[in-house]
Amino acid sequence: MARVVVDVMLKPEILDPQGQAVANALPRLGVTDVSSVRIGRRIEIDFTGEPDLDRAREIADKLLANPVIEDFEIRVESASAEVA
Amino acid sequence: MARVVVDVMLKPEILDPQGQAVANALPRLGVTDVSSVRIGRRIEIDFTGEPDLDRAREIADKLLANPVIEDFEIRVESASAEVA
Numbered sequence: 273m274a275r276v277v278v279d280v281m282l283k284p285e286i287l288d289p290q291g292q293a294v295a296n297a298l299p300r301l302g303v304t305d306v307s308s309v310r311i312g313r314r315i316e317i318d319f320t321g322e323p324d325l326d327r328a329r330e331i332a333d334k335l336l337a338n339p340v341i342e343d344f345e346i347r348v349e350s351a352s353a354e355v356a
Numbered sequence: 357m358a359r360v361v362v363d364v365m366l367k368p369e370i371l372d373p374q375g376q377a378v379a380n381a382l383p384r385l386g387v388t389d390v391s392s393v394r395i396g397r398r399i400e401i402d403f404t405g406e407p408d409l410d411r412a413r414e415i416a417d418k419l420l421a422n423p424v425i426e427d428f429e430i431r432v433e434s435a436s437a438e439v440a
Contacts, residue, residue: 273391280398281398281400294419294420297419298419301414301415301418305403305405305408306401306402306404306415307357307402307403309400309402311398311399311400312397312398312400313395313396313397314363314365314395314396315394315395316365316392316393316395317390318391319390319391330387331378331385331387331390334385335381335382
């Protein structure tokens with residue numbers, strides 16, 4: 273099994289109120305050295321066979337991201353469990 | 357400037373209706389070799405100085421993830437623009 277990861281983030285010039293809300297909450301945790309927080313989406317697509325980056329790019333473009341306000345980045349990742 | 361990336365994903369045993377909706381739409385695009393789609397969040401935290409992983413872990417634990425249903429993973433990333 274092969275996993276393709278698509279990271280979808282708002283374009284830098286688009287305001288991110290969700291990220292700003294987190295950034296504004298940080299001083300209450302005693303964190304003062306954070307300049308910016310941006311929140312986007314991470315999509316994990318598991319292929320049954322070989323990972324198909326072109327196919328994944330088509331999926332991202334048509335179903336996952338809004339190209340007017342979002343950029344996306346695609347990469348192949350081994351389907352291991354890396355969790356904290 | 358240093359960037360810490362926090363990936364928050366639903367635990368594997370938690371149902372992901374959003375990802376399933378995408379997976380169910382794939383045959384309409386002619387994609388039949390995808391076994392699973394999971395959708396989570398990617399949070400980019402820009403530190404003004406050195407990246408502080410312990411601090412980022414505290415932020416993720418208290419503000420970004422719900423530890424009951426979500427796992428998170430933290431890594432330092434150079435603040436370069438990798439977009440598609």
